[in-house]
Amino acid sequence: MLQVAFIRENKEDIIARLAKRNIDATEMINNAIAFDEERKALQTSLDNTKAESNALSKEIGNLFKSGEVQKANLLKEKTTQLKEVTKNFEQELNNKVEALAELLYKIPNVPNPIVPAGNTDEDNEETFREGDIPKLHDTALPHWELAKKYNIIDFELGNKITGAGFPVYIGKGARLQRALIAYFLDKNTEAGYTEYQVPHLVNEASGFGTGQLPDKEGQMYHVTLDNLYLIPTAEVPATNIFRDTLLNESDLPISITGYTPCFRREAGSYGAHVRGLNRLHQFDKVEILRVEHPDNSYKALDSMVNHVKGILQDLKLPYRILRLCGGDLGFTSALTYDFEVFSTAQDRWLEVSSVSNFETFQANRLKLRFKNGDGKNELCHTLNGSSLALPRILAGILENYQTEDGIKIPEALIPYTGFDMIP
RNA sequence: GGAGAAAUGGCAGAGUGGUCGAAUGCGGCAGUCUUGAAAACUGUUGAGGGUCACACCUCCGGGGGUUCGAAUCCCUCUUUCUCCGCCA
Numbered sequence: 189m190l191q192v193a194f195i196r197e198n199k200e201d202i203i204a205r206l207a208k209r210n211i212d213a214t215e216m217i218n219n220a221i222a223f224d225e226e227r228k229a230l231q232t233s234l235d236n237t238k239a240e241s242n243a244l245s246k247e248i249g250n251l252f253k254s255g256e257v258q259k260a261n262l263l264k265e266k267t268t269q270l271k272e273v274t275k276n277f278e279q280e281l282n283n284k285v286e287a288l289a290e291l292l293y294k295i296p297n298v299p300n301p302i303v304p305a306g307n308t309d310e311d312n313e314e315t316f317r318e319g320d321i322p323k324l325h326d327t328a329l330p331h332w333e334l335a336k337k338y339n340i341i342d343f344e345l346g347n348k349i350t351g352a353g354f355p356v357y358i359g360k361g362a363r364l365q366r367a368l369i370a371y372f373l374d375k376n377t378e379a380g381y382t383e384y385q386v387p388h389l390v391n392e393a394s395g396f397g398t399g400q401l402p403d404k405e406g407q408m409y410h411v412t413l414d415n416l417y418l419i420p421t422a423e424v425p426a427t428n429i430f431r432d433t434l435l436n437e438s439d440l441p442i443s444i445t446g447y448t449p450c451f452r453r454e455a456g457s458y459g460a461h462v463r464g465l466n467r468l469h470q471f472d473k474v475e476i477l478r479v480e481h482p483d484n485s486y487k488a489l490d491s492m493v494n495h496v497k498g499i500l501q502d503l504k505l506p507y508r509i510l511r512l513c514g515g516d517l518g519f520t521s522a523l524t525y526d527f528e529v530f531s532t533a534q535d536r537w538l539e540v541s542s543v544s545n546f547e548t549f550q551a552n553r554l555k556l557r558f559k560n561g562d563g564k565n566e567l568c569h570t571l572n573g574s575s576l577a578l579p580r581i582l583a584g585i586l587e588n589y590q591t592e593d594g595i596k597i598p599e600a601l602i603p604y605t606g607f608d609m610i611p
Numbered sequence: 612g613g614a615g616a617a618a619u620g621g622c623a624g625a626g627u628g629g630u631c632g633a634a635u636g637c638g639g640c641a642g643u644c645u646u647g648a649a650a651a652c653u654g655u656u657g658a659g660g661g662u663c664a665c666a667c668c669u670c671c672g673g674g675g676g677u678u679c680g681a682a683u684c685c686c687u688c689u690u691u692c693u694c695c696g697c698c699a
Contacts, residue, residue: 231660235668242668245680249629252679260679267679434621434658436639563640565658 208514234277300523306513319506332464353469367604372474381445386425394428418451422475435558442479465579485569529584538580543573
């Protein structure tokens with residue numbers, strides 16, 4: 189959520205930058221400013237009425253004390269009238285505040301100036317590419333065939349137990365999952381991220397805190413009996429650690445990592461591009477998250493990007509980095525880098541990580557602030573990224589590391605798997 | 612799940628209808644003293660709205676109510692603690 193003061197002061201610039209998302213925000217921005225003006229006027233009227241009422245109440249108290257009951261009763265009538273006025277102002281003010289909030293919820297974050305213009309993923313800008321694409325043997329298979337051949341993932345069994353998109357990992361497949369999680373967490377903690385284990389269900393307030401609610405509730409599984417939501421990403425519980433928090437400047441930066449399963453309804457997706465592990469309703473992911481001083485957040489973003497790079501180099505997977513264009517940029521993000529691994533048997537790139545700087549957009553909604561050098565409270569910057577998401581990494585490993593004798597395990601993982609081949 | 616108690620500023624903890632945005636202690640910050648530090652002393656120290664700055668308004672777990680007036684009384688929800696029950 190953008191701050192109204194920020195909107196007021198940078199109106200033209202914000203409209204121009206939001207145009208990169210292919211939206212004309214002129215009306216929304218103008219309305220936000222106008223609503224806020226109206227809000228202020230109502231607040232002032234209400235405050236003045238209350239001030240008058242408060243003064244009278246005090247006077248009544250004094251009159252009662254000095255025994256001037258008649259005079260007091262006269263004033264009482266006046267306050268009763270003021271009460272009515274107060275009520276009306278309060279009602280109007282609430283409506284205005286709500287209207288303003290609803291409007292602000294609808295305005296996406298302002299893209300960083302280096303975000304390329306564009307509509308679709310085709311306009312994303314490749315900023316880096318590394319790793320050799322392996323030459324596979326003639327009978328190379330896509331990962332869903334490999335999963336069946338080596339009996340390491342059973343999609344049909346998942347269908348039976350739950351439904352599509354809930355695979356069952358078996359034997360070395362299960363062990364490989366566990367190995368990846370442990371390996372990612374180790375890499376992250378070595379880099380200074382503190383490991384957290386967070387709840388996999390969150391309440392409504394947390395959903396609002398990170399922006400899944402009120403608009404995107406269709407993406408989450410909802411446990412209606414207890415009014416809880418299954419997390420679509422660790423970002424939700426991990427970021428909400430900092431909801432309503434006032435930090436000291438010396439607390440920054442904060443770096444945390446955590447593994448969670450992620451649950452996504454993915455309503456409306458279908459077809460070949462969601463086959464196998466490409467898109468699931470339940471999957472595992474290790475997330476990294478930072479809370480930063482505003483002056484340092486872009487340096488932090490670079491360091492996160494480098495960190496993820498290091499892991500993909502370690503795994504010796506061919507990958508590229510994309511700077512997302514305005515049309516592809518997430519609602520809350522100011523700048524996002526996507527990592528894609530090349531899946532050789534499918535002959536396509538698979539997104540395995542998305543690293544973003546949200547600047548103050550999340551912090552504003554979360555009320556995540558720090559006390560700066562002048563003793564003033566300032567919003568923090570938040571960033572997060574996957575480090576990494578498992579299924580597509582697994583798909584990449586299965587496909588790129590397949591040989592006629594079986595699937596080799598990347599060297600970096602062998603200490604975690606305890607085997608070097610899935611025969 | 613049942614019974615009881617509680618929720619106040621960064622923390623601890625007073626406050627049962629007006630003089631309370633809230634005593635006191637600790638912590639934080641600034642200063643005095645000191646070569647420096649500690650101790651001691653003095654001052655200062657919650658958040659949001661609003662203002663050029665004041666004024667003013669709101670906030671004592673959340674929501675609602677009683678009252679001219681609520682941290683204080685009532686209702687309700689949430690959370691915590693104690694006891695009982697159940698249980699990996």
